[in-house]
Amino acid sequence: MNGADAIVKAIAQEGIDTVFGYPGGAIMPLYDALLQAPFKHILMRHEQAAALAADGYARVRGNVGVCLATSGPGATNLITGIANAFLDSVPMVAITGQVATPVLGTDAFQEVDVFGLTMPVVKHSFLTKTPADLGEALAQSFHLARSGRPGPVVVDVPKDVMLAKATSHPVFEDTSDQPLPDPAAIRKANQLLESCRRPLIYSGGGVSMGQALSAFRDLVARTGIPVVTTLKGIGNLPGDHPLFLGMLGMHGLKSANLAVQECDLLLVIGARFDDRATGKLAEFAPNAAVIHCDVDAAEIGKLRQVEASLTEPLNLTLPLLVLDPINPHWVNRCVSRVHAYRSRPQTRTRGIYAPRLLNNLSRVLSPEAIVTCDVGQHQMWVAQHMRFARPACHLSSGGLGTMGYGLPAAIGACYANPQAPVLCVTGDGSLMMNIQEFTTIVREQLPIKILLFDNQSLGMVRQWQELFFQERFSQIDLSDNPDFCTVALAFGLPAMRFERPSQEPNIIQAITQVAGPLLLHVRIDPNDKVWPLVAPGQPNHHMMEGVSK
Amino acid sequence: MTYTLQLQAHNAHGILERILGVIRYRGFEIMGLVAHLQGLQLAITLELSGQNQHLIHHLRKLIDVQFAHMTERVSSVREAS
Missing domain, CATH: 3.40.50.970 (Thiamin diphosphate (ThDP)-binding fold, Pyr/PP domains)
Structure with a gap:
């Protein structure tokens, strides 16, 4: 050998x-x-x-x-x-x-x-x-x-x-003892939980990456603490769970951001105070004591001082946290705002409106469906308007924000779970970053549906230039895009084109019923924006809620 | 204030570069360095406004780092007085 x-x-x-x-x-x-x-x-x-x-x-x-x-x-x-x-x-x-x-x-x-x-x-x-x-x-x-x-x-x-001839080497076996939770730290955390009136869980990707989804959901069920998530934490609770207040942060749900600003105890689980989540850090959760549960000790106190920290695996620490009973008035206050602020896809009729389409699509997609995203406006629309049963159903490039992630991630997802329907939601900027993978999809006949929102521009950059750079549009014009359907067909990938709002049901039907790979090319208005939005440098409760021109 | 960062690590391929890279990326300037390469032992001098556990934790995450500790260094001026 x-x-x-x-x-x-x-x-x-x-x-x-x-x-x-x-x-x-x-x-x-x-x-x-x-x-x-x-x-x-x-x-x-x-x-x-x-x-x-x-x-x-x-x-x-x-x-x-x-x-x-x-x-x-x-x-x-x-x-x-x-x-x-x-x-x-x-x-x-x-x-x-x-x-x-x-x-x-x-x-x-x-x-x-x-x-x-x-x-x-x-x-x-x-x-x-x-x-x-x-x-x-x-x-x-x-x-x-x-x-x-x-x-x-x-x-x-x-x-x-x-x-060269290989030398045999025993496969590494981890014989070290599991680190046991520090009793003093657990006691401190539970004291904070016991004394608080307005507790809130801020959870991130660490829950699923730590294989701790069951322990997390059990904690929520036992304590009744409302939950906000990061982009990567979407799916930690099912999207329709009554205690799920939504994604927090720059493009988060207002109910999530307001809860963070009002809570007096923030239980942070597998999240790292990323700037897209916190907005202006100095005004993030200003009234809250913080319990930070993260297996990476380097994250503790990195951006926010904490009152208690638990750095052992979440599966060991979360079962030891206790809160009984929770303040029902606080829960009601949080939960009642979810419906009031849930992103309301606008009902205007000029062109296909991506948030509305995604919202309606999400209602009929299999709960096992895996949605991969690229990076940009469509990525935020997916996070805001689709609901996910588990984190592994929503693949999004969170930390690096890699345009071009969606299509190859969808290919990987197909092999990881061949039974699950796989949808890649992308934009015309992102798709071009890895469009060569059409070939892989066709060769392997992977039944991936590619939902392309084409606004002929780099939409998120355009949105920021309009809002924060006095409409000085610079290098965001993609009107010289190729005809994506023709490109797809050249690769042997079937493609359909949609331009009118009346076709939105046809798009959903094609995604859910067509067998095999398919590109769905959907023209949208370049003026459509991602709302709400926390402007750079602002605290999360200052959310812009504009309307598209 | 001047601090001394004491490190001990397995002398694995690239370990010195790895340690220095973490210190640079996390925003610290190295003022002095003493290295004993056998069973790698380092004493790194840093100018800091206070103890920085954050840097220590990041260095401890390096697989080959066995020990990382920071102590305030008494300056020569204070020593003289």
Whole structure:
């Protein structure tokens, strides 16, 4: 068994049934070994898409996502996807081919310092200069990717090490004791819960990435504390749960933001006070004591001082939190505002209106459906107007905000859960970032529906230029877009075009009833905006609630 | 105030670069550095307005870092007085 065989064996041992990649010179031994692999390899058309597909796979499957690329440009193309996984704490192992050890450091053909380039955006990385190094890296990398706060691990493997006889190395087994919750910290947290009058849970992606969804929902059921979520926390409670007040932050629901501003205790669970969530930090939750539950101790006190913190795994800490009874007046106050402020898709008739369409679509989509987003206005409309049963049903690039995420993430999602309908909601700017993956979808006949909102512009940038740069529009005109339906058809991807509001039911029907892959090209008005909006530098209770021109 | 950041780490490939990268990214300027590369031990001098547990936590997240601790350093002027 050579090094390449050992890599294949290690991936198989992890129970990973699909990897995503793109071959090239330095990684050819691994691609040769893949011919005998017991798992699938999906040939993507760009390494960035391979990394983002692995990200989508990981989020849906709850396992490590694996992507492969060759040295030099193959590896550099992965970096956006690796950074995306780093910012969103997604478990990933990226395996890159490297030039052979005798020429390392000589500026050889397709040589680049992958270890150095990726260092700031990985949880850990290995450059395996010997078979023993490779054995150790394979033994550790998957455990490192998924343990604690998950994240990406890069394994950079010189070509000669892939060809050399592998040395066996025992797979890393975590024999360390689970960290037990600190009784004093639990006592302090429960004292704060007991003494508060207006408690609120602010939850994020850490709930699902920590595999703690059941413990989280049990906590909410036991205590009756209302919940707001971050973008990545959407689905921590089902969208129609009576205690779910909505997403908080810049484009959050007003009921969520007002609850945060009024609460006297903020129980933060798997969230990190991101600026898009907090608005003006100094005025965020100004009356609240904070209990911060996060497995990453570096997040405690990073942006907001806390009164209590719990850094053990959520599955261990959340069951120990107690609140009985909750103040019913506070709950009523929070809950009653949800209906009043729930985003009301406008009923104007000029053109198809994306928020209204998404709202209506969400009512008929299977609860198992997975919706992936790109980045921009459509991403916020999905977060605001669609409802999700679980976090793994809503894949969105939260931390890095990667345009081009949606299509490859949808491909990854298809392999992670082949039974689930998969919808990619995208925009004309984002789609062009990874449009080459139409080929992958057609080759694999993945039944992905691609709902493209085309406003012939970079809508979110345009919105900000209109609101905050005195309508000085700069480089947002995409009116030279190709005819997307023609492009799709050239790839062999069926496509439909929609322009009139009366066609909105037809769009929903096509998404829910057409078999196989489909592009739905939907023209929308470039003046449509994402409302409400907290302007930069403003506290979250100062929400602009404009109307489109 | 001047602080000394004491670190001990496995001397794994790239560990020094990793540590220095975290300090740079988190916004700190290194004023001095003493390194013993056998079983990597570092003493890094930083100018800070106060203790920074935030930086310590980020350094402890590095897989190969075994020990990270920060102490206030008595300046030579104070020593002289």
